[in-house]
Amino acid sequence: AQKVTQAQTEISVVEKEDVTLDCVYETRDTTYYLFWYKQPPSGELVFLIRRNSFDEQNEISGRYSWNFQKSTSSFNFTITASQVVDSAVYFCALKLLILTGGGNKLTFGTGTQLKVEL
Amino acid sequence: NAGVMQNPRHLVRRRGQEARLRCSPMKGHSHVYWYRQLPEEGLKFMVYLQKENIIDESGMPKERFSAEFPKEGPSILRIQQVVRGDSAAYFCASSPRRDSGEQYFGPGTRLTVT
Numbered sequence: 001a002q003k004v005t006q007a008q009t010e011i012s013v014v015e016k017e018d019v020t021l022d023c024v025y026e027t028r029d030t031t032y033y034l035f036w037y038k039q040p041p042s043g044e045l046v047f048l049i050r051r052n053s054f055d056e057q058n059e060i061s062g063r064y065s066w067n068f069q070k071s072t073s074s075f076n077f078t079i080t081a082s083q084v085v086d087s088a089v090y091f092c093a094l095k096l097l098i099l100t101g102g103g104n105k106l107t108f109g110t111g112t113q114l115k116v117e118l
Numbered sequence: 119n120a121g122v123m124q125n126p127r128h129l130v131r132r133r134g135q136e137a138r139l140r141c142s143p144m145k146g147h148s149h150v151y152w153y154r155q156l157p158e159e160g161l162k163f164m165v166y167l168q169k170e171n172i173i174d175e176s177g178m179p180k181e182r183f184s185a186e187f188p189k190e191g192p193s194i195l196r197i198q199q200v201v202r203g204d205s206a207a208y209f210c211a212s213s214p215r216r217d218s219g220e221q222y223f224g225p226g227t228r229l230t231v232t
Binding site for chain 1: 149151153159160161162163166173174176177207209211216219220221222223225226228
């Protein structure tokens with residue numbers, strides 16, 4: 001069975017600080033997708049990134065960057081120069097590439113509440 | 119191109135009543151997934167449906183919960199005889215194919231049982 005662990009329940013930072021959200025996953029499968037979603041106070045889920053297990057290249061998108069390391073089963077998310085609007089709950093998720101059985105569901109971590117203060 | 123639609127956005131039910139949650143997938147998507155988010159928790163998979171078929175219901179509670187995705191119309195998640203513990207946000211997601219990597223989420227329905 002798959003498992004996603006986000007050990008940081010809550011993080012508070014001051015605006016303009018950099019912050020890294022940790023995500024560790026467990027799966028016996030070798031092919032899978034990893035995701036990050038943002039859930040702002042309004043409650044909807046906002047897709048941030050998808051990464052497949054074949055691609056360990058790190059990615060940068062504006063102030064956001066992701067560090068995928070298969071050796072440590074981690075997919076960490078860094079926000080550079082954080083802003084108050086970044087305050088939200090961030091979820092990491094895993095989806096297997098297999099098409100049978102449980103291959104189509106997303107397995108979510110419990111989320112990290114990020115609070116960015118002025 | 120409308121995204122995934124869910125209605126109602128907020129639903130209040132008294133204990134013992136039935137709750138019906140609707141999900142209209144994105145245009146061209148025939149695969150629907152339901153997830154439940156209990157207060158202060160992450161999302162948990164409930165059920166995966168394709169048109170007229172339940173593919174995986176491994177996350178569905180054995181009693182009181184059912185789901186359908188008819189040939190015409192939205193997918194329905196039905197909760198009979200609701201209890202306080204059913205209070206949660208229910209999210210629907212859709213994808214165009216079974217092997218599609220991404221699932222597109224709706225805004226969720228917040229169910230409150232009083």
